[in-house]
Amino acid sequence: MKEGPDIAQIGALIGDPARANMLTALMGGKALTATELAAAGGITVQTASSHLAKLEAGQLLAQRKQGRHRYFTLADDGVGKLLESIMGFAAGRGHLRHRPGPKEPALRKARICYDHLAGDYGVRMLDSLVAKGAIDVIGDGLALTDKGESELKCIGIDIGDLKSSRRPLCRSCLDWSERRAHLAGSLGKALLSNFFDKGWARRTAESRSVIFSPEAERQFLMLFPVEFAGGLTPREGQPAQL
Known part of the structure; x- marks a missing residue:
């Protein structure tokens, strides 16, 4: 029986090139829209929405609404620390x-x-x-x-x-x-x-x-x-x- 934290799930979420680029863009600390993150990921807004939903479900992202707009940020500083560590390793x-x-x-x-x-x-x-x-x-x-x-x-x-x-x-x-x-x-x-x-x-x-x-x-x-x-x-x- 396999037990313990599921690192494969986190690895899969971060490992996709488009999602990795969007997460890196959020390392600047600014809240970004789906359109801005789509540009960072080099994908369409529709595709970005699917990726963002997965990242949010994995608790890597958080979103807030302001009027008609939705803004995304890293969920917390723990995510930032993880990404910086991976960048250093790479x-x-x-x-x-x-x-x-x-x-x-x-x-x-x-x-x-x-x-x-x-x-x-x-x-x-x-x-x-x-x-x-x-x-x-x-x-x-x-x-x-x-x-x-x-x-x-x-x-x-x-x-x-x-x-x-x-x-x-x-x-x-x-x-x-x-x-x-x-x-x-x-x-x-x-x-x-x-x-x-x-x-x-x-x-x-x-x-x-x-x-x-x-x-x-x-x-x-x-x-x-x-x-x-x-x-x-x-x-x-x-x-x-x-």
Whole structure:
């Protein structure tokens, strides 16, 4: 008798090329319509509707209605974590769908992974927080320290609100391009939102890339000064306080 979780069902849902492309499009954190997802999957809207129904039944997607429109998102951050892990596994074994193009450097530098920062900058940020003693690495998990809580409040992150959420405060997420962990969880989301609110960064309409202005990039690299192997070159100047 076969027992345990049915990974074949999840694998089949994600494994279809059109569904995989639609799920990847939703990794940008935006809610998209069936028409937009059909374009991402390279299929007709009618065919996309069938795929979306399967993904929703498999609890990989959630939908909400606004007027006459229906919008789809990933069901939760667990789905985002799963997809990012699969991307890392595929990239590590050379399973790439295209040759690197002009958009590739920007995507690897900084991008949205569901609702938090990934890429070079995402990994750098977590490494810096650990080096500063703001976050402790405990086994495979992460924990915000008292020092980290105090310093994050200084840049406008309300830790009290985050702690009241059912979502984990700090969680590591394997970065597909860097093959190292970046910061997810409610704190990862709050930090990315903080960058957007400050005007440091903006999203791009055509991809998951996150673009920092030159001055914001200077501030970011000073705020998170720790390098990782193969990482970015730091700018001149003394590291800023968190």
